Amino acid sequence: MTWLDLPADTGFGPANLPYGVFCPAGGRPRTGVAIGDHVLDLAGLTGDPVHATGSLNAFMAQGPDAWAALRSMITTWLTDPAHRERVEPHLLPRDAVTMRLPIEVADYVDFYSSADHAENLGRMFRPGSPPLTPNWKHLPIGYHGRAGTVRLSGTPVRRPHGQRKAPPDPAPVFGPSLRLDIEAEVGFVVGVPSRLGTPVPARDFPSYVFGVCLVNDWSARDLQAWEYVPLGPFLGKSFLTSVSPWVVPLAALSAARVEPPARDEPLLDYLADGDQPWGLDLTLEVRLNGAVVSRPPFARMYWTAAQQLAHMTVNGASLRTGDLYASGTVSGPEREQRGSLIELSWNGQEPLTLPDGTTRSFLEDGDEVTITATAPGADGSRIGFGEVVGRVQAS
Amino acid sequence: MTWLDLPADTGFGPANLPYGVFCPAGGRPRTGVAIGDHVLDLAGLTGDPVHATGSLNAFMAQGPDAWAALRSMITTWLTDPAHRERVEPHLLPRDAVTMRLPIEVADYVDFYSSADHAENLGRMFRPGSPPLTPNWKHLPIGYHGRAGTVRLSGTPVRRPHGQRKAPPDPAPVFGPSLRLDIEAEVGFVVGVPSRLGTPVPARDFPSYVFGVCLVNDWSARDLQAWEYVPLGPFLGKSFLTSVSPWVVPLAALSAARVEPPARDEPLLDYLADGDQPWGLDLTLEVRLNGAVVSRPPFARMYWTAAQQLAHMTVNGASLRTGDLYASGTVSGPEREQRGSLIELSWNGQEPLTLPDGTTRSFLEDGDEVTITATAPGADGSRIGFGEVVGRVQAS
Numbered sequence: 001m002t003w004l005d006l007p008a009d010t011g012f013g014p015a016n017l018p019y020g021v022f023c024p025a026g027g028r029p030r031t032g033v034a035i036g037d038h039v040l041d042l043a044g045l046t047g048d049p050v051h052a053t054g055s056l057n058a059f060m061a062q063g064p065d066a067w068a069a070l071r072s073m074i075t076t077w078l079t080d081p082a083h084r085e086r087v088e089p090h091l092l093p094r095d096a097v098t099m100r101l102p103i104e105v106a107d108y109v110d111f112y113s114s115a116d117h118a119e120n121l122g123r124m125f126r127p128g129s130p131p132l133t134p135n136w137k138h139l140p141i142g143y144h145g146r147a148g149t150v151r152l153s154g155t156p157v158r159r160p161h162g163q164r165k166a167p168p169d170p171a172p173v174f175g176p177s178l179r180l181d182i183e184a185e186v187g188f189v190v191g192v193p194s195r196l197g198t199p200v201p202a203r204d205f206p207s208y209v210f211g212v213c214l215v216n217d218w219s220a221r222d223l224q225a226w227e228y229v230p231l232g233p234f235l236g237k238s239f240l241t242s243v244s245p246w247v248v249p250l251a252a253l254s255a256a257r258v259e260p261p262a263r264d265e266p267l268l269d270y271l272a273d274g275d276q277p278w279g280l281d282l283t284l285e286v287r288l289n290g291a292v293v294s295r296p297p298f299a300r301m302y303w304t305a306a307q308q309l310a311h312m313t314v315n316g317a318s319l320r321t322g323d324l325y326a327s328g329t330v331s332g333p334e335r336e337q338r339g340s341l342i343e344l345s346w347n348g349q350e351p352l353t354l355p356d357g358t359t360r361s362f363l364e365d366g367d368e369v370t371i372t373a374t375a376p377g378a379d380g381s382r383i384g385f386g387e388v389v390g391r392v393q394a395s
Numbered sequence: 396m397t398w399l400d401l402p403a404d405t406g407f408g409p410a411n412l413p414y415g416v417f418c419p420a421g422g423r424p425r426t427g428v429a430i431g432d433h434v435l436d437l438a439g440l441t442g443d444p445v446h447a448t449g450s451l452n453a454f455m456a457q458g459p460d461a462w463a464a465l466r467s468m469i470t471t472w473l474t475d476p477a478h479r480e481r482v483e484p485h486l487l488p489r490d491a492v493t494m495r496l497p498i499e500v501a502d503y504v505d506f507y508s509s510a511d512h513a514e515n516l517g518r519m520f521r522p523g524s525p526p527l528t529p530n531w532k533h534l535p536i537g538y539h540g541r542a543g544t545v546r547l548s549g550t551p552v553r554r555p556h557g558q559r560k561a562p563p564d565p566a567p568v569f570g571p572s573l574r575l576d577i578e579a580e581v582g583f584v585v586g587v588p589s590r591l592g593t594p595v596p597a598r599d600f601p602s603y604v605f606g607v608c609l610v611n612d613w614s615a616r617d618l619q620a621w622e623y624v625p626l627g628p629f630l631g632k633s634f635l636t637s638v639s640p641w642v643v644p645l646a647a648l649s650a651a652r653v654e655p656p657a658r659d660e661p662l663l664d665y666l667a668d669g670d671q672p673w674g675l676d677l678t679l680e681v682r683l684n685g686a687v688v689s690r691p692p693f694a695r696m697y698w699t700a701a702q703q704l705a706h707m708t709v710n711g712a713s714l715r716t717g718d719l720y721a722s723g724t725v726s727g728p729e730r731e732q733r734g735s736l737i738e739l740s741w742n743g744q745e746p747l748t749l750p751d752g753t754t755r756s757f758l759e760d761g762d763e764v765t766i767t768a769t770a771p772g773a774d775g776s777r778i779g780f781g782e783v784v785g786r787v788q789a790s
Contacts, residue, residue, distance in 0.1 A: 064562065107543045112626060133624050138567050139558055143626040144539040146634070148502045148715045149591060158592040160710035163534055163663065172533050172664045196544060196635070197553040197790065231530050231538040232627020233509060235710040238539070240591070245592065268569045281399065314554035315618065315630040320543045395592065395711065 002078045006036035011384010012079055015377035017071060018246035019056055019211065022097040028159040029054040029100050033074055034246055034386070038091040042076065045090040055104045056247060060191030060210045061321040067191070069212065071251055099245035101152040106320035108241065109312060110143040110185070110217060110328060113303035114296075115261075117331035117339060124347045125225070137265040140303035140311050140326070140336055142288070143154070145217070146238035150324060153388040157218055158395040159365065160239040164222035177220035180363040180392060181350075183329040184286050184296055184339035184371045185215040188305045189247055190323035194391050195393070197316040203274050205306035208319060211247040214284075214371050215326045218242065221342055221362070239386050243324070244371075244388040252383055256281045256375035258299050270314050278306040280375065282385075284330055286339065287370040291320055291355045296330035296339040298373070365394040396608035397473045397488070402432035406779010410772035412466060413641035413781070414451055414606065417492040424449040424495050427470055429641055429781070433486040435469065440485040450499045451642060455586030455605045456716040462586070462605065466646055496547040498584055501715035503545055503636065505580070505612060505723060506537040508698035509691075510656075512726035512734060519742045520620070533662040535698035535706050537720070540612070540632035545719060548639050548783040552613055553790040554760065555634040559617035572615035574743075575758040575787060578724040579681050579691055579734035579766045580610040583700045584642055585718035592711040598669050600701035601645050603714060609639035609679075609766050609783040610721045616737055616757070638719070639766075639783040640710060647778055650678045651770035653694050665709050666702050671763070673701040675770065677780075679725055681734065682765040686750050691725035691734040693768070760789040772790055 002014045012034040022032045022039055022390065030043035031051035042051040059066070077083045112118055115132070118141075122131030125241040135141065159180055165172035179243045191210030194200050196306060200208055224236025260279035267273070282298035303311075308325060329339040338344045341362055345351050348361035363369070397409045407413065407429040417427045417434055427436035427445035434541050437446040445453045472478045507513055510527070513536075517526030531535065554575055560567035586605030589595050590732070597702055612632060619631025655674035677693035698706075703720060723736040733739045736757055743756035747755070760766070768780040 037523070097459075114526070129560075133557075135560075135567075135624070137559075139622060141622065141626055141629075143629055144541055146502055146520055146712055147542065149719070151591070151714050154430040155591075158711050161594070162710045165530075165533075171661070172663070174665065196546070196550075220710070226530055227534060227624070228534065228627070229530070230623070230627070231536055232623075234536075234538055235706070235712070238707075239710040239711040266566070270569065295470055311630070312633075314555045315615070316553050317541055317544050317630070317633040323543070341687070359659055 002035070003081045004036055004038070010036045012036055013377065013381045014075060015379045015381050016248060016252050016383045018248045019102065020246045021055055021100040021102045022093050024092055024097050026202065031056060031059060035078060037094050039094050039097055041090040041092060045087060046296070048211065052385050054100065054314060056102050057322045058106050058159045060189070063192050064207050066293070067249060068251065069251060073339055089102055091176040097258055099152060102245060102247050103324065104322045105147040105150045105324050108145045108147040109142050110145045111140050111303065111308050111324040111326065112328040113140050113301050113308065113331060114328055114331045115299065115302045115331050117329040117343065118333060120338065120343045122387050124342070130276045137263070139254055140308045142308065142312065143232045145241060145254035149238055150208060150241045150243060150330065153242050155240065155242055155390060157240055157390040157392045159392060160220050160223065161395065162220060162223040162235050163226055165226045171227060171325055176395065178313050179221035181219045181221050181223070181341045182369050183217035183219055184284050185217055185245055185268040185326040185329055186282060186298055187213045187324050187326045189213060190319050193321050194313060194319040199316060200309055200319065202271065202306040202310035205278060206250050209305065209309065211249045212253065213247050214244040214385050216242045216369065216388045216390060217326060218390065219324040242388050244386045246386040248383060248385055252376060252377065253280060255378045256383065259390050260304050261300055262303060270310050273304065278304040282373045282375045284339065288360065289354060289368055293344060293352060294336055294338055300332055301327060301330065306386050311312055363392045367392045396678070397430070398476045398479050399431055399433070399473065404731040404779055405431045406777055408460055408772065408776045409470060410776050411643060411647050411778045412469055413643045413770045414497065415499045415641045416450055416495040418495060419487055419492050420674065426451060426454060430473060432489050435638040436485040440482060449495065451497050452499050452524060452717045455584070457604050458587050462644060463495045463646065466644060482785040487504060494547060497642050498719065499717045500542040500545045500719050501717035503540040503542040504537050504720040506535050506539045506698065506703050506721065508696050508703065509723055509726045510697045511695065511728050512724040512738065515726060515733065515738045519737070521546050534659070537538065537702045537703065537707065538627045540636060542673055544633055545636045545638060548637050548785070549638060550635065550785060552635055552662060552787045555615050555618065555788060556790065557615060557618040557630050558621055560621045567621060571790065572617055574616035576614045576616050576736045577764050578612035578614055579679050579689070579695055580612055580721040580724055581677060582608045582610040582638055582719050582721045584608060585714045588716050589708060589714040591713040593702055594711060595708040595714065597666065597705035600673055604645055604700065604704065606642040606644045607648065608642050609768055609780050611637040611766055611785060612721060612762065613637065613785065618747055637783050637785050640783045641781040643778060643780055647772065648675060648770060650773045654693050654700050656697060665705050668699065673699040677690070677768045677770045679734065679766060681770045683755065684749060684763055688739060688747060689731055689733055691732050692727045693725050695727055696722060696725065758787045760787050762787045768776050
């Protein structure tokens with residue numbers, strides 16, 4: 001137990017200790033750890049310059065032994081009253097600081113690992129064909145996104161312009177996207193780089209991946225539908241990807257590990273789960289203008305983040321500190337578990353009705369979307385992930 | 396005319412002045428300009444710390460006025476004999492220095508803008524369908540690649556492992572790629588960042604793009620064919636992308652500008668060429684183990700780099716210093732103008748015969764591929780781009 005007074009049901013209890021980068025009023029950015037309604041200023045408390053760089057990258061690059069050592073020290077500082085006098089001056093109210101993007105993003109990869117999501121989109125976009133492409137259950141499909149437009153939660157979502165063309169239209173037209181959507185995802189942050197030419201096995205996942213954040217991969221479905229054959233999504237995604245300010249260390253998720261779903265196809269050796277697989281029992285919550293519209297279950301993801309890491313590097317591609325890879329939209333089998341509006345409104349055929357009586361198939365200007373998540377913590381508490389939020393602006 | 400003694404037919408005459416990053420023997424990396432067989436050490440000559448950072452990024456970020464001012468000064472230093480005494484000590488033989496990757500790559504985007512290439516691949520991969528997808532002549536198709544595996548020319552090409560599955564096979568198999576290929580491309584390097592939410596018009600291309608390099612986008616066709624539907628190429632490309640060490644400034648290419656080919660479809664306003672379009676008359680040359688196998692003509696590219704820039708940002712996506720975008724494989728209409736082996740060997744049906752009597756459909760271990768290019772220079776000389784080279788290693 002901590003000597004701090006924590007709010008009831010805080011997701012930021014002593015079993016969590018997520019890392020972020022914050023600016024105190026008038027101060028320079030530094031690394032902190034969220035605890036209850038406070039942030040612990042690691043730069044101030046430790047004096048270690050690695051926590052004063054303005055991103056987590058330098059600390060993440062130190063590797064898992066350093067991560068474990070610091071986590072252990074922070075736990076001691078926050079639970080042993082003998083440290084209270086020294087620590088307390090470095091606790092700042094979280095509502096008095098400004099958060100920054102926690103990592104310098106190196107490469108950004110987006111996977112597509114929810115079978116429910118992929119089947120839903122397959123049914124909508126390729127009616128008459130099998131909902132999953134033949135490769136889907138043999139490898140975690142993924143693609144590279146734009147790292148330079150990964151931004152902090154709260155960044156305004158300017159409605160993108162671009163080309164769209166419905167199949168019957170004679171030619172494409174240009175204008176603001178009419179089908180602006182969300183994708184509720186979970187992001188994995190690489191801490192330790194790997195060498196070009198040397199694959200990273202799935203079992204080494206916790207030696208390379210530092211932690212977990214929330215991702216909203218904003219999507220313009222009309223731009224995407226017209227552009228994506230044959231080389232994949234580009235402008236339909238690249239205008240903005242929002243991430244939550246707090247990175248939950250992998251070490252906080254030991255009690256959240258679960259068996260992944262049964263696999264329908266035999267796995268090639270490099271994708272084997274091993275005896276300690278990395279299914280994770282996170283429950284996401286998606287709110288649209290304050291109303292909960294979905295609770296996607298991450299435990300159902302067909303491919304785990306460890307398998308994604310092994311796949312991403314099996315061709316010898318190297319990792320860099322700050323690489324971010326996202327799970328793909330998290331959807332469950334029920335309507336109220338779908339992680340995108342195109343699924344929730346079934347491509348606009350079944351619009352959502354919000355509590356104010358208005359309906360939505362896609363996002364309107366002024367709409368605000370908030371994604372949160374929780375997971376079981378080792379001490380019986382809930383691990384919180386904070387939130388990733390964005391409001392749509394006309395452009 | 397320069398006071399230096401230049402080799403006949405050097406591509407690095409005074410009308411070129413390409414930038415690179417080099418290490419003198421035992422020294423730290425710094426920015427240099429190639430002139431004949433020498434490199435001019437800008438860090439040593441100017442004392443400006445911007446040239447001692449180990450990449451071109453800081454200088455590129457200074458923008459087009461700074462680029463023009465330095466180019467003008469270098470021209471004076473190398474042509475006015477009054478400067479010879481001061482300049483000469485900072486000229487090093489190029490064969491005595493080690494080149495480095497010239498830029499810190501931010502995002503890497505690969506386009507697909509040769510109609511001949513796209514038609515060839517469409518005919519091979521989608522027989523019975525129109526060779527170009529319906530969107531191809533309305534927008535420059537592109538996708539994001541892996542920035543972290545963009546490496547300097549000369550980096551060994553380790554044959555990637557991965558999944559492949561020919562359509563009749565019952566399940567995928569894992570192993571080294573059997574269809575390792577090249578893509579001869581031209582790369583454009585962004586110097587000046589842009590703001591999120593603000594598209595960059597095509598006419599502003601020379602205000603943002605610093606220069607041009609050569610790119611070999613190594614490709615594992617068997618991995619790519621199995622993985623790429625529906626989200627595009629991933630592991631078939633991400634193991635390595637090689638770039639040439641010298642970045643030719645846009646200012647060196649004024650005499651290479653040509654009209655792009657006639658367009659078959661009306662262009663949306665944001666893709667209009669304007670009255671000073673950016674077709675570029677580069678001729679590439681591809682050598683396999685020393686034998687020229689192709690001379691792809693860049694002037695035939697359907698989409699120009701200015702149009703690619705406008706498209707890439709029209710949704711509000713921002714640019715960063717160090718963004719690299721490549722043209723896509725450069726192919727012409729003739730067999731000996733094709734920029735990839737899959738086209739040159741027509742998917743293995745018409746293997747190439749090399750001068751040593753061996754045949755190739757795809758790359759074998761030990762094969763070396765070298766891509767060079769030239770363009771007309773303003774003084775009647777040829778502008779050279781150096782080379783991008785790589786040798787295949789078993790793995």
